[in-house]
Amino acid sequence: MEEKDTWVEDIAGTFGLDVETVQLLESYLLKIIEVNKKINLTRIETLKSGRVLHLEDSLAGFQELKEAPAGLYADLGTGGGFPGVPLALVSGRDTLLVDSVKKKVTALEEVVRELGVQDRITCYGGRIEELALEKKGRFAVLTARALSSLSSLMELASPLLEQKGRLICYKANIEDSELEHAVALKETLAMRLVSDRSFMLSDGVTTRRIVVFEKVGYPTLKLPRRTGMAQKKPL
């Protein structure tokens, strides 16, 4: 007898969501897998792996998102909209998806429109450093998955965040030296470490670490530095 697929119900239970919301998340994933056949948005191509590595993984930071102050949310270097779209759908926050590759952003805009959530989820096709000049201090919370080292992420995030705003970093592995260096940049970037949590996804093999920083005070360095510097020449 074929095993019953209980993933939707299981995820709804784990994250305290209703089944309709998880079904909406899955529709998003299926649309991204479809678009991915034409535009390279993600290396994940099946529903099975996407459920774990995109949806579950994105939702893993929901707890940290809820602990951030109320207000605008942006996902930096969003690629195929992860973790930005799942977190936007479960939190109801007004969300901006940011990516420098315009054709990815155009494709995301189309999928968001098809889901009928374009009033709450909008897209920015440009670099994070450019956004920081346009929307300085406007965001309550930011996420970044698979984007850069912690110190680069803190540097990119600091000018975008309001006071007490939070940066939620999704990381696979972090060397001790990477975290120590990030913590040492507290005064320079006006970002302090708030939490650091490690866990495993339900596939039993993917380890994940979520590190959160908070904007406190004002950086001693003028930010943003010249476009590209935060990632090419990290502090």
Ligand SMILES: C[S@@+](CC[C@H](N)C(=O)[O-])C[C@H]1O[C@@H](n2cnc3c(N)ncnc32)[C@H](O)[C@@H]1O
């Ligand atoms: C490896 S992908 C990760 C995508 C997604 N966050 C995920 O985890 O599936 C990194 C994305 O960040 C974008 N990116 C890198 N640096 C950026 C910058 N400075 N400003 C805006 N987007 C950037 C790239 O275009 C790419 O789509």
